[in-house]
Amino acid sequence: MLEETLTYALIMVMKTKRNQMAAALVPLGLHGGQELLLNQLWQQDGLTQSELIGRLGVEPPTVTKTVQRLERAGFLHRTPDPDRPRVSRVWLTDAGRAVREPVEQIWARMDEELLGTFDAEERDVFARLLRAMP
Numbered sequence: 506m507l508e509e510t511l512t513y514a515l516i517m518v519m520k521t522k523r524n525q526m527a528a529a530l531v532p533l534g535l536h537g538g539q540e541l542l543l544n545q546l547w548q549q550d551g552l553t554q555s556e557l558i559g560r561l562g563v564e565p566p567t568v569t570k571t572v573q574r575l576e577r578a579g580f581l582h583r584t585p586d587p588d589r590p591r592v593s594r595v596w597l598t599d600a601g602r603a604v605r606e607p608v609e610q611i612w613a614r615m616d617e618e619l620l621g622t623f624d625a626e627e628r629d630v631f632a633r634l635l636r637a638m639p
Contacts, residue, residue, distance in 0.1 A: 529611045540608045551594045
């Protein structure tokens with residue numbers, strides 16, 4: 506039975522965490538997944554949409570739609586690249602920069618909830634195993 510596999514258990518945990526994350530982001534005016542795009546800009550502002558696609562590993566329409574929604578919500582804006590007029594760069598607004606700390610706090614809280622029943626050694630082993638997965 507599928508329900509007895511580790512893959513099934515992992516998928517169910519992921520779905521639960523994804524739903525919890527989405528609910529936690531709502532008060533910030535964000536939808537689940539948007540914080541991943543913002544995170545790339547927190548690391549390096551002014552990326553092109555192509556660079557965002559590469560870094561996030563998603564399809565171009567996903568980034569286009571996310572950028573448009575975040576722009577409408579006031580978290581970022583686009584400007585033409587001065588060297589390549591057909592390319593636009595994506596920049597954080599003050600609002601986009603301001604949600605960084607609350608988003609990072611939410612992610613830290615989610616980690617604590619995920620690992621809450623593990624002792625320090627179990628946390629290290631779990632993290633090592635997750636990062637080793639293909």
